[in-house]
Amino acid sequence: MGMTLTSRDTSPAASQSGPVVFVVDDDASVREALGALFRSIGLAVRLFGSALEFLQGKPGETPGCIVLDVRLPGVSGLDFQTQLSALGIHLPIIFMTGHGDIPMSVRAMKAGAIDFLAKPFREQDMLDAVAAAIECDGRRRRDLEAISNLRSHFASLTPREQEVLTHVTSGLMNKQIAAALGLSEITVKIHRGNLMRKMGARSLADLVRQAEALGVGTPLEMAR
Amino acid sequence: MGMTLTSRDTSPAASQSGPVVFVVDDDASVREALGALFRSIGLAVRLFGSALEFLQGKPGETPGCIVLDVRLPGVSGLDFQTQLSALGIHLPIIFMTGHGDIPMSVRAMKAGAIDFLAKPFREQDMLDAVAAAIECDGRRRRDLEAISNLRSHFASLTPREQEVLTHVTSGLMNKQIAAALGLSEITVKIHRGNLMRKMGARSLADLVRQAEALGVGTPLEMAR
DNA sequence: AATGAACCTAAACCAACGTATGATCATGCC
DNA sequence: GGCATGATCATACGTTGGTTTAGGTTCATT
Known part of the structure; x- marks a missing residue:
């Protein structure tokens, strides 16, 4: 040949x-x-x-x-x-x-x-x-491809929304996030609602799992 | 070393x-x-x-x-x-x-x-x-050892609490869980509070991560 | 100058969550 | 019987979450 x-x-x-x-x-x-x-x-x-x-x-x-x-x-x-x-x-x-x-x-x-x-x-x-x-x-x-989709969703978030997401998935309350970022609680709620929609997360559990796959928002190992 | x-x-x-x-x-x-x-x-x-x-x-x-x-x-x-x-x-x-x-x-x-x-x-x-x-x-x-600890915590839950945990970490609301298990919402809340304490979870995000590690409460692949 | 995006905030409102307090019932154990 | 535990429900109260409506700023692009 x-x-x-x-x-x-x-x-x-x-x-x-x-x-x-x-x-x-x-x-x-x-x-x-x-x-x-x-x-x-x-x-x-x-x-x-x-x-x-x-x-x-x-x-x-x-x-x-x-x-x-x-x-x-x-x-x-x-x-x-x-x-x-x-x-x-x-x-x-x-x-x-x-x-x-x-x-x-x-x-x-x-x-x-x-x-x-x-x-x-x-x-x-x-x-x-x-x-x-x-x-x-x-x-x-x-x-x-699955995590690539996640990443592109995450990238479509504004910087603020990304910050809020990491805090939310760390288990902080809106009040605490507001304090951490120097915002009012209502602003955090707005960002939170927006990022939930953009990420296509229908529940907090959803969002936490997505963040886990993305490797964001897990600051410390869980106690015990 | x-x-x-x-x-x-x-x-x-x-x-x-x-x-x-x-x-x-x-x-x-x-x-x-x-x-x-x-x-x-x-x-x-x-x-x-x-x-x-x-x-x-x-x-x-x-x-x-x-x-x-x-x-x-x-x-x-x-x-x-x-x-x-x-x-x-x-x-x-x-x-x-x-x-x-x-x-x-x-x-x-x-x-x-x-x-x-x-x-x-x-x-x-x-x-x-x-x-x-x-x-x-x-x-x-x-x-x-880490997941062994998780498992023992999970095992210390009553059957009902385990059920509620899986539903909670699936992203369902208390109302929906109540309907799914044939309970009143208040009862779900009780179980939920108890299991959070027993699992040592200080937030829902915590609990979702623990459930993820345990392999429970992830019914369907997330959409999109 | 105008437009739009991102960001911030407030008031108001409703839904969901969480924790009491108190109570009933069944089960299994001493 | 007495007891503890688990499961169930109710009422009540306070907190947290989430949306809507209605503004405001800054900044970069058009």
Whole structure:
């Protein structure tokens, strides 16, 4: 097969199709074999010969996972894992290697890899790992989107409203918040009503949970 | 930060001394060498020649970690890891092996092992792993104790109070709770006041956070 | 100059919350 | 029987929460 670069799949709707398996391996035959394997179960695939090539694409938005050879031209797969993390690309990684050792695999797993397969591996093991990785990425993305929504709601609050929110979710009464911020109680009530509406919180319990997810308004550990 | 608590493992007051390293290896010379190593930095050590021997002691209460050879008489170290988990013994495990392979190490790490060291390893690596494991166990125990306190508080509530708590932390008003439980509003107020006192919650925000930690009173995912 | 956004406040009002006080009833235990 | 506990309800009172209406300021943008 002369195809060396990205083999964009037939499906044109690359936006919201499904999870994609990014295969990064310098051995073209391995790439192609893996590509065929994943396509055989209906997964979209993109193939890359190096880390740089992979970065040239714009991953990170697309859901899926990375199948990564430890030995790459240029950087090592382990270092690449670190780079990706630093770049904010948190796609689950499945490592594979022909000449790996235990410390290598342990380092990869400690750094969050989903799996680490020594060549030769059974195809089923790879498929299982990819399935787990995609499942994991899906969960991560759902969680991320949930708190992203929360954050945008929080960002839509005025500074004052944000202050009031943190005080409210800390369990302070309107009177106390007013004193803390140098306001009258009625003003606090106004802000409070506004922020409840903007945050889409239908009860104080709602708001506290949202604040918990956002990491705001929990000043001290609860007593006892 | 080595807490230089005396290695008086002789004393029967094993209650609140410090973290203990449980070494499980069938090779007596390895056991002794590890024992000496850990004692040299002020850690308490207990040595075992087999998994059974280890279980004969009463671990699980004592904070610390396990240093475990993969090859053991009887069960394999990996299987033993599973057994311990099933037994509710969640001490962090550091594996070591002279004849391990990558799948073995990956399985161990996936099952939650702190580290997996191939012999021969550097002493410093083992010490680092043990330090990390003890730190991890400390965190786990602190978290566990916190929610254990919460649970005992929750258990001290009467059935009715528990019901009311879940409804309150779901964001319902007293009136709605009363309707849901077939009570009058005043009765709900009574229960509510009592449970706030018993739970040691000084505000509704407090209570919601406690309920969150307990996993009660979060009926539906928040809208939007 | 005008507009709008964010901020602040007040008066008035109603709903919700919380805590007494006092009482009834059933259960289980000594 | 006597006792404690849990559960229930009522009346009453005071506090807290929340909205509406009706103002006011400052500041940046238009």
